[in-house]
Amino acid sequence: MGKRHNIPLRKGIPYWVGIVITFIIMIPTMMLNGTYTGSSIDISGSLGVLTEDISMAFFATTAGMVAGYPLYSKVRAITTTKTIVLCNLCLQTLLAFVCARTSHIQLITVCGFMIGFLRGFIIIEIVKILKPLFSKHDRRSEFYSFFYPIVFVLNQMSMIVTAALAYHYQWQYMYYLIIGLLLLAIILVLICFRYGKRQIVIPFKEIDWVSVLIISALLLTIIYVVTYGKTKDWFDDSTILAGTISIPILGWTFFRRQRRIENPYLNLDVLSGHKPYVAYFFMALVSIFNSSGILISQFTTTILKLDSVHSNALTIWLFPGFILSAAFCYWHFNAQIWKFRVLIFWGMACFTGYFAVLYFGLTPNGTYEFFYLPMVLRGMGTMILFIAFGTYAAEDLLPQFTLFNAFFMITIRGVLSPAIGSSFFSNMLYRFQQNNQMILSQGVDMQNPMAASSYSQSLNSALAQGHPLAEAQQLATQTLYNAVQIQSTMVSIKQIVGYMLMASIVIMVIARFTPFHKTLKVAVPKTGEDMI
16 A cells, blocks of 8 residues: 555555655645744844845745755655655754754854755655645646645745744744654654665765756845845945846856756756746746735734734635635636636636725725735635646646756746745835825925824823923824824835736736637646646
């Protein structure tokens, strides 16, 4: 049974035990990161660093996963599943302990990159084990419909749990929780997985370490530029300028090397067709649209005055969207009564509804419960489009190119687009806030009846509380400033959401009439090693 289902279990251990162990391995593996943006304020305050430092370390984890993914085939050829899983779990435990104990954000960033580098290997082993369970017919769309919701839920849960632990205890407790789960997984693997006798010789000479170094430098440089650009005032800072110049140089060097060497780190033939480009483009759009969650976080913290726990807890309402859309995709790819473009239309329609509800429903007197519906719609749009284009990208793909397809999917979906999207929305919000605050403050003086009334009420209240006149005047002025700041934030968020609403409508209409396929029914591609 173990061999049939690709789980290296010892004799006498039932198959269901192997599945349970696989999920126990998967949970800490997917939830472990270098840092967690859900508790960025707590971590930055504790370490005395910028929130941008936390974002840099967070994205470095996925960048490490991208860099390590193409090396899997070379490593897997000389070792066993148990060795890969056990070594990964042990090293991740060590790296998590270092992250919990150190106070240097640079070391946390390095550890995050290494965590990601190791994660890619163990995720592929998990995918191989779960393929027969999630897709009995070996269909990519079936597997995605089960696997993607689990992965996305675990990623969001890591943010929620971290925010809660950081708020009530300390942010390091998240690492200790993960370490406990990793140790449990190690014990179960040692007990239940069979020993595979194989001589391990690490193929250092067969790995193109130069390409690994170049792509790592390229991804980290892009993340650095887009993350720190606003803080360092973009090209007025020499490091941002140098990083921007080095990006095209590193990119050209990397792709040129892949074309020239005999055994490239990355086979670019995966890009020979048009479908990967279309899929990667839409995945980039979805990831950027997803980054609009920054606007909701800004609204809940600035206007609703919520703490990080309740702000992050809103992402729970993504889960129903994930599940509903995964079930819808499962049914669609099995029935295929609609053309593929109709599925994309419905995915974009979910995002259009998400932005429409925010644009027409956001008010300064809004409630926490208002965000439930838009979060469900966002979860539905995200899952539909990721499953759809994850399947679409692999339709004409040869089996030997699946790992390289995964490289581009993770790069676009997990590194570049989220980093660029986060930078885009934070910069847009900052610029709009400045402009709107300047416009709104022009009418805030004693000639304005509403401003004068608010100022007088605040002044009298401060005087009644026993504050001196000068201090009371300062408090009253601060009250007016806070009101203007809230209004400017509100207007800025609605402006950005309005632009995104228009963009989503345009893309939705274009997708509806784009001939992705020539026929109604198409062959669903089989699963592969790029299923993450």
